[in-house]
Amino acid sequence: MKGSEGARRGRVLRLAAAAVIALLVGGTAVADEVRWRQDAPARYTVKSGDTLWDIAGHFLHAPWRWPGVWQKNPQIDNPHLIYPGDRITLRDCDGRPCLGLERGQDVVKMTPKMRALPRREAVLPLPMSVLKAFLREHRVVDKPESLDELAYVVGTENKRLISGAGDQIFVRPVEASATAELQSGQRLGIFRRGEVYRDAAGEPLGLELISIGEGVLASKSADMMRMNVKQSSQEVRSNDIILPLETRLDAAEMDPRVPQRDVAGHIVGVPGGVRFIGRLQVVAVDLGTEDGIQPGHVLSIEQQGERVVDPRTEEQVRLPGEVEGTLVVFRPYDRVSYAIVMEATSTLAVGDAVHPPR
Incomplete structure (x- = not known):
């Protein structure tokens, strides 16, 4: 049985190799669109x-190419939902390799008692729990100068210098129109100024709020709001920023895909002040919705080439970079x-540079 299965896998992988060779011979620019792993099961x-x-x-080799090799099974209601x-x-x-789905079957042991089976959760495109946890802690204000227009903490009950969970704080809205839609009982976020993200020329791209x-919100008037602090990771202080919580991530919008525009940018920051970056870490890139970037867009990460001295001219030159990673955008701002x-x-x-996979 194992021998026949191995022979079948080898035959399909040979088809994959032949398909890539045919694309190379044809000279098309998408020769590496679907590159199968030689050790694919x-x-x-x-x-x-x-x-x-x-x-x-x-x-x-390129996991975001999944939809291009996914063979729909008409016997399965929604083949995109995998459990x-x-x-x-x-x-x-x-004659071409593809991926198919065989639906697993829940095994239920029969007993005299009725038994409720837990609802199965479909597999998500990305580690959504990691992304949601990050967004609870970070967000961006597109224009740092607009910070002066946001509601802010002006005082605490009993003249405390700092407050925490269970305390009441007083918030001053700079503009009544900005808080007109807020309702009593609504949950609001408490934020503090973080890093200003800048492009290569030093121009500000956005301000991180932590x-x-x-x-x-307990009550509000034209010039003052009362808030009850429900949870805090740090002490709440005067001048902290108050904002409505952002819209939650939608997994349905996170299917990885390549941007339609040929954009080019760089990693400009790592929230938390981490110096070196590895897998499943969140980064900030200097591309946003103004560049056509959307949730789910895939970008290659190209490391900067080493600087060397030209042996003849003695000038410093930078060697070409190498693609060393892949990232997926999940929350674009302007x-x-x-x-x-x-x-x-x-x-x-x-x-490090970022651009669409090539």
Whole structure:
């Protein structure tokens, strides 16, 4: 059985190699669109905690190419929904390799008592728990100068210098129109000024705000609001910023894909002040919605080439860079975006270039 399965996998991988050679001979620019791993399994059983990126990575060198090799099964209602226990198979589809789905079956032991089965959760495209946890702690204000227009803490109950969970704070709205839609009982975020992200010329791209905690609006008037602090990771202080919580991430919008524009940018920051960057770390890049960037966009990370001295002219020159990683944008703003590093073959750093996969 194992021998026949290995022969089948080898036949499909030979088809994949032949397809790539044919593309190279034809001279097309998309020769590496679908590059199959030589160690790809004949089938893979989905496990709890997997992401679509992880699963595709068992078969493809470029996991975001998953939709291009996905063979829909008409017997399955929605083949895009994959669950733990399902089996992904490497197949021969009319002479070309593809991936198919064999739906797993829940095994239920019969007993005299009725038993409720837990609802199965579909596999997500990216590690959404990591992204949601990050966004609870960080956000960006597109224009740093607009910080002076946001509501801010002016005092605390009993004249305390700092406050925490269970305390009441007083907030002053700079403009009544900015807080007109806020309702009593609404949860609001408490933030503090972080890093100003800048482009290569030093121009500001956006201001990072770091979450201090959350509170509930108790009451408001034209020039003052009362908030009850419900949770805090640090002490709430005078001049901290108050903002409505951002819209939650939608996994349906996070399917990885390549940007339509040929954009080029750089990693401009690492929230938390980390110097070196690895897999599943969040970075800020100097590309945003003004550049056509959307959630799910995939970018290659190209390390800066080493600086060397030309032996004849004695001038310093930079060697060409090498692609050493891949990131996926999950929260774009106007001119800057947060992205998660999904692949890193070496240590990455601020200043590394990003561009669509080539």
